[in-house]
Amino acid sequence: MSDIAVQIEHLKKSYGAVQVLRDISLSVATGERVVICGPSGSGKSTLIRCINRLERHDGGRIVVDGVELTDDVRALRAIRRDVGMVFQNFNLFPHLSVLENCTLAPIQVRGMSKAAAEELAMGLLARVRIPEQARKFPAQLSGGQQQRVAIARALAMQPRIMLFDEPTSALDPEMIKEVLDTMIELAGTGMTMLVVTHEMGFARQVADRVVFMDGGEIVEQGVPAALFANPRTERLQNFLGRILQG
Amino acid sequence: MIAALRKTLFGGWVSSIVTVLLALVLWRGAAGLLDWAVVRGHGFGATPAMCRADGGACWAVIGEKYRFILFGRYPYEAQWRPAIVIGVFLALFGVSAFRACWRPMLGLVWVGALAIVLALMWGGFAGMEYVPQDSWGGLPITLLLSSVGCVLAFPLAVLVALGRRARSMPAVRAVCVLYVELVRGVPLVALLFMASVMLPLFLPEGLNPDKLLRAQVAIILFAAAYLAEVVRGGLQALPRGQYEAADALGLSYWQTQLRVILPQALRLVVPPLVNTFTGLFKDTSLVLIIGLLDLLTAGKVALADPVWQPFGEEVYLLLAAIYFAFCFFLSRASRRLEAS
Numbered sequence: 354m355s356d357i358a359v360q361i362e363h364l365k366k367s368y369g370a371v372q373v374l375r376d377i378s379l380s381v382a383t384g385e386r387v388v389i390c391g392p393s394g395s396g397k398s399t400l401i402r403c404i405n406r407l408e409r410h411d412g413g414r415i416v417v418d419g420v421e422l423t424d425d426v427r428a429l430r431a432i433r434r435d436v437g438m439v440f441q442n443f444n445l446f447p448h449l450s451v452l453e454n455c456t457l458a459p460i461q462v463r464g465m466s467k468a469a470a471e472e473l474a475m476g477l478l479a480r481v482r483i484p485e486q487a488r489k490f491p492a493q494l495s496g497g498q499q500q501r502v503a504i505a506r507a508l509a510m511q512p513r514i515m516l517f518d519e520p521t522s523a524l525d526p527e528m529i530k531e532v533l534d535t536m537i538e539l540a541g542t543g544m545t546m547l548v549v550t551h552e553m554g555f556a557r558q559v560a561d562r563v564v565f566m567d568g569g570e571i572v573e574q575g576v577p578a579a580l581f582a583n584p585r586t587e588r589l590q591n592f593l594g595r596i597l598q599g
Numbered sequence: 600m601i602a603a604l605r606k607t608l609f610g611g612w613v614s615s616i617v618t619v620l621l622a623l624v625l626w627r628g629a630a631g632l633l634d635w636a637v638v639r640g641h642g643f644g645a646t647p648a649m650c651r652a653d654g655g656a657c658w659a660v661i662g663e664k665y666r667f668i669l670f671g672r673y674p675y676e677a678q679w680r681p682a683i684v685i686g687v688f689l690a691l692f693g694v695s696a697f698r699a700c701w702r703p704m705l706g707l708v709w710v711g712a713l714a715i716v717l718a719l720m721w722g723g724f725a726g727m728e729y730v731p732q733d734s735w736g737g738l739p740i741t742l743l744l745s746s747v748g749c750v751l752a753f754p755l756a757v758l759v760a761l762g763r764r765a766r767s768m769p770a771v772r773a774v775c776v777l778y779v780e781l782v783r784g785v786p787l788v789a790l791l792f793m794a795s796v797m798l799p800l801f802l803p804e805g806l807n808p809d810k811l812l813r814a815q816v817a818i819i820l821f822a823a824a825y826l827a828e829v830v831r832g833g834l835q836a837l838p839r840g841q842y843e844a845a846d847a848l849g850l851s852y853w854q855t856q857l858r859v860i861l862p863q864a865l866r867l868v869v870p871p872l873v874n875t876f877t878g879l880f881k882d883t884s885l886v887l888i889i890g891l892l893d894l895l896t897a898g899k900v901a902l903a904d905p906v907w908q909p910f911g912e913e914v915y916l917l918l919a920a921i922y923f924a925f926c927f928f929l930s931r932a933s934r935r936l937e938a939s
Contacts, residue, residue, distance in 0.1 A: 446863075
């Protein structure tokens with residue numbers, strides 16, 4: 354295990370003629386909590402989706418835990434085992450119970466026994482504070498509860514890195530806090546986290562570093578307090594103005 | 600209840616007129632049928648001459664011919680064997696209709712049941728006379744062709760549907776597209792003809808699978824093409840997030856398909872799947888053109904008897920009732936499945 358969890362060098366990605374990522378370089382240390390923010394269309398979601406290859410990059414290099422992302426399926430699956438992901442729309446499996454959602458991958462991918470996987474999953478469901486919902490199906494849960502299940506499902510693979518792609522954007526305001534609390538608790542355990550979010554309060558409280566993206570580039574980055582207090586570029590000033598107003 | 604009925608049937612003057620007109624038509628039709636079938640109808644004891652005298656239904660034709668209709672030219676003394684076969688199929692359908700019975704064991708049960716069916720039909724052991732396939736006929740043929748057709752066409756259809764969506768394997772994809780488009784573009788009759796007449800020309804001498812097997816293969820290939828499109832529809836209906844979540848968890852392609860995608864996609868397409876299955880069940884009657892004696896053909900051949908020839912309506916009503924019973928069972932089973 355290296356000190357560098359994720360190493361991104363000169364990353365490029367386009368959809369047809371539209372270049373969404375232009376020459377991004379970013380290095381995330383093990384245990385570091387990085388919040389990525391920026392206006393919509395800035396490429397921030399695409400960036401973290403490249404890290405577990407939900408999107409293929411067109412140029413540059415991505416190295417995750419010492420393994421470079423290529424077309425090698427084995428290496429890719431090894432990386433995906435160690436990188437958990439939480440989506441904006443939860444993407445829980447609706448035909449499986451909450452417990453089965455959390456045990457599917459440990460049983461299928463890690464080869465755990467059903468009993469061991471269920472014990473692990475119940476522990477995680479307790480940690481995200483919904484153990485009593487284990488036998489229910491996702492559709493019976495509120496959005497905030499579903500997102501906490503999604504976090505438990507990702508943690509059940511015992512990942513070394515967690516990616517969050519706008520985890521609270523699809524939630525009603527009163528449910529945002531319960532998800533953020535879960536993430537804050539997770540940050541306290543020393544997990545390496547990359548979080549795309551507009552929740553600046555969360556960034557201030559948890560992040561070691563905030564990365565501001567716009568137009569497919571990293572415009573500014575730094576410790577949250579300094580970055581928010583003295584934005585050096587006009588783009589970040591405008592962005593912060595809009596975010597903090599709303 | 601009565602108020603609701605009244606509102607539905609006589610809610611306005613248009614609705615009232617339609618109700619009265621429909622009632623009249625129904626009454627005339629039902630009365631005519633009742634008169635023919637029951638009032639003037641003749642029971643199993645009647646002779647053709649008696650029936651012909653007053654033009655009523657002659658149910659004696661059923662009594663006389665039901666064994667030929669159900670079992671075809673199967674040797675008369677051995678017809679208890681196809682009778683058991685029909686029972687085996689009914690039991691098999693009954694068990695398969697319950698979701699609680701859907702375990703890997705059920706596959707074995709099907710294989711075992713089919714082995715029993717074929718052993719009983721062929722015979723040639725344990726004192727049972729050997730009956731060549733040419734002499735099989737009636738309901739067992741229909742049940743065999745349709746149920747084996749559905750059961751084997753379905754997994755093939757799933758593979759073809761997955762193949763058609765495999766972006767990373769253009770060759771597989773092309774083969775699947777070609778297969779579906781070719782088979783769908785040809786009538787089943789033509790496929791049956793090819794399987795029956797042309798296939799033997801291409802096969803080496805000595806290798807000549809029997810007619811029933813060839814028809815079965817044609818039916819499987821035909822059904823699979825249609826089912827594949829139905830399954831593909833279900834696959835397309837699933838949001839991309841399901842694939843992404845499975846990918847992000849590190850599930851392999853087959854784990855993703857078997858555990859995440861297919862369980863959801865197939866449930867979505869139960870109605871059109873059952874639609875295709877019922878269509879297939881009735882389409883098996885087309886095997887008459889290659890000389891197989893299925894249920895419908897057996898009924899037709901039974902009517903070739905000059906003595907009973909005038910009583911086609913009675914026989915066709917019986918055939919319709921049998922087809923309807925199976926299709927109705929299938930649609931009820933599917934509704935239960937949808938509800939679960």
